[in-house]
Amino acid sequence: MGEVIVITSGKGGVGKTTTTANLGTGIALQGKKVVLIDTDIGLRNLDVVMGLENRIVYDLVDVIEGSCRLKQALIKDKRFDGLFLLPAPQTRDKNSVAPHQMVSLCEELKKEYDYIIVDCPAGIEQGFKNAIAGADRAFVITTPEVSAVRDADRIIGLLEANEIRDPQLIVNRVRADMVKRGDMMSIEDIIDILAIGLIGVVPDDENIIISTNRGEPAVNDNKSTAGQAYRNITKRIIGEEVPFINLNGSDGLLAKMKKLFGIKPA
Amino acid sequence: MIDLFKFLKKKDSSKDVAKERLKLVLIHDRSNVSPQFLEMVKSEIIRVIQNYMEIDEETLDIQLTKTNSDDGERIVPALVANIPIKGMKNAGR
Numbered sequence: 001m002g003e004v005i006v007i008t009s010g011k012g013g014v015g016k017t018t019t020t021a022n023l024g025t026g027i028a029l030q031g032k033k034v035v036l037i038d039t040d041i042g043l044r045n046l047d048v049v050m051g052l053e054n055r056i057v058y059d060l061v062d063v064i065e066g067s068c069r070l071k072q073a074l075i076k077d078k079r080f081d082g083l084f085l086l087p088a089p090q091t092r093d094k095n096s097v098a099p100h101q102m103v104s105l106c107e108e109l110k111k112e113y114d115y116i117i118v119d120c121p122a123g124i125e126q127g128f129k130n131a132i133a134g135a136d137r138a139f140v141i142t143t144p145e146v147s148a149v150r151d152a153d154r155i156i157g158l159l160e161a162n163e164i165r166d167p168q169l170i171v172n173r174v175r176a177d178m179v180k181r182g183d184m185m186s187i188e189d190i191i192d193i194l195a196i197g198l199i200g201v202v203p204d205d206e207n208i209i210i211s212t213n214r215g216e217p218a219v220n221d222n223k224s225t226a227g228q229a230y231r232n233i234t235k236r237i238i239g240e241e242v243p244f245i246n247l248n249g250s251d252g253l254l255a256k257m258k259k260l261f262g263i264k265p266a
Numbered sequence: 267m268i269d270l271f272k273f274l275k276k277k278d279s280s281k282d283v284a285k286e287r288l289k290l291v292l293i294h295d296r297s298n299v300s301p302q303f304l305e306m307v308k309s310e311i312i313r314v315i316q317n318y319m320e321i322d323e324e325t326l327d328i329q330l331t332k333t334n335s336d337d338g339e340r341i342v343p344a345l346v347a348n349i350p351i352k353g354m355k356n357a358g359r
Contacts, residue, residue, distance in 0.1 A: 146284050146291075153292050182279025189285050193292065 002033075002110035005117050005237070006135035008159070010151030012122030014143050015172040018208060020119040021049045022227070025217040026234030028083035032114040035074065037086045037105075039131040040121035041096065044088035051215020052077060052085050059089040061096045063105065070108060080220075084113075094126050099133035106134025115237070124158060132159065138167040139199060144174060144185040153194055168199035170233065175204045187244075200233035201244055202226050293332055293343045304328060311347060320352040 007020045017040075024036040037060065038046035047053040058073035063086065077083040089096070109116045120131035132138065138159050142152040152169070159167045171187055178184035187201055205226035211218040218227035219234065225245075232242045308328045315321055326349050333344040 144281075146288050149288055150291060150295065154295060157296065179281075182281050185281045185284055189281065193285065193288055 002113045003115055003137060004106045004110065004135045005115065005137045005139060006120055006132050006164075007117060007139050007141060008120035008128065008131065008155055009122065009141040009148070010124065010155040011142075011148045014141050014148050015170075015202070016122075016141055017045050017049050017119050018212065019139070019141055019170060019172065019202075019230070020046060020117050022217045022219040022230040023234055023237065024083060024115075024117045025050075025077075025080055026219040026230050027115050027117075027237060028077070028080040029220065030234060030238055031082070032238065033082040033084075033112070034115045034117065035084045035086060035109050035113045037116065037118045038088040039097070039102075039118055039127060041088045041092055041094040041127060042090065043121065044090055046085065046119050047087045048215060049212055050077065050085055050217065052087075053215075056087050059087045060105075061089045061092050064097055064101045070105075079216075094121075094130075097130045099129050102130045102133040104134075124154065128158075132162055132164060135164055138164045139170050140167050140194075140196065141170045141172055142190065142194075143172050144179075144190060149185070149190055149193060156194060156196060166197060168197045169194060170200045170202065171198070172202045173204040174201055198244070199236055200229060202229040202233075203245070290332065294330060297330065297343060304330065307345070311349075315349060317355070319354050322350040322352055325350050 005023075007016050007023070009016050017038075020036055020038075024034050027034045036046060036050070038044050039060065040046075041061070044059075047056060052075050055075050058068040060073070062068045063070050063073045074084040074086055077085065106116055106118075116134075118131050118135060121127035140152050140155055140159070142148045156167055169191065171190055174187070175184055179186050187198065191198055203225045205218070205224055207218050207221060207224035208226050211221060211224065211227075217230075218224040219230040221227045229245060232245070235242045308326070311328065312321065312323060312326065326347070328345070328347040328349075331344055331346050333342060333346075335342045
């Protein structure tokens with residue numbers, strides 16, 4: 001029986017789609033079967049971030065309305081074994097899907113896949129309600145900015161109200177240099193405010209833009225620091241214990257020595 | 267040693283400002299308090315207090331804010347009312 005994870009944030013532009021693409025790819029690289037569902041009806045983007053935009057025939061609403069079989073709508077990613085995408089329609093209304101339909105879809109997918117990752121639209125309206133409907137687990141994405149943290153807090157409240165317990169936090173686009181000089185909230189500051197568990201910290205990394213340009217998730221790029229962070233989160237999802245990358249900009253002497261000699265931090 | 271660095275550091279780093287502002291705004295968000303709600307509380311308080319004293323309604327200030335808890339370990343939300351008294355009414359004596 002698979003597990004459904006919803007990736008949500010409240011605020012737009014903090015990295016939900018990028019995170020969905022990278023975690024999905026990362027889990028597939030670990031040898032699991034994964035389906036990514038884009039629930040952002042009318043503003044789909046997971047397809048371009050994944051580089052699968054030219055292969056869409058059917059979409060989420062076609063499946064829900066029964067215009068096609070589930071198998072027909074799932075796009076198989078030829079680069080990564082066991083990775084599939086269910087795209088959102090671009091020309092439909094977001095009310096074409098109801099929460100109970102998402103629940104049955106997720107139940108169906110759980111029978112055959114190990115992980116179902118749902119990319120949630122920004123906002124707290126119908127699209128959000130649909131995205132979280134079938135979720136067993138939720139990841140809340142934020143960046144170290146007041147607007148994103150505030151919205152994350154609201155989302156955490158709504159998830160709990162919908163009985164999705166213990167959402168876990170991903171802090172995206174962290175800049176160690178700014179944290180060090182006190183111009184960016186640290187991970188501890190954000191956890192202190194939001195009071196939820198942490199599953200990952202992703203550094204600000206220009207490789208994300210480069211990999212998105214190409215439609216190739218950074219998690220598969222060994223030189224990308226964000227990719228490394230996503231690989232770590234992937235391992236935590238499947239149950240491994242991985243220490244967090246230190247992005248506080250306050251490395252101990254040992255870590256500095258290690259850096260000097262090119263030993264990668266854990 | 268650590269204190270020395272603290273002393274050298276700029277007084278209010280922007281992240282501390284961010285954190286303070288966030289904490290305050292989240293108290294409002296979490297408690298679902300609308301301005302209308304506060305207005306209702308305000309008019310009720312005025313009505314009750316006016317039975318006993320003359321107050322300055324113009325400069326009366328009431329807001330939801332935060333304060334240290336009694337044990338001093340946590341920060342808790344608090345309703346703070348600043349009500350200038352002009353004089354006592356007979357009933358209050």
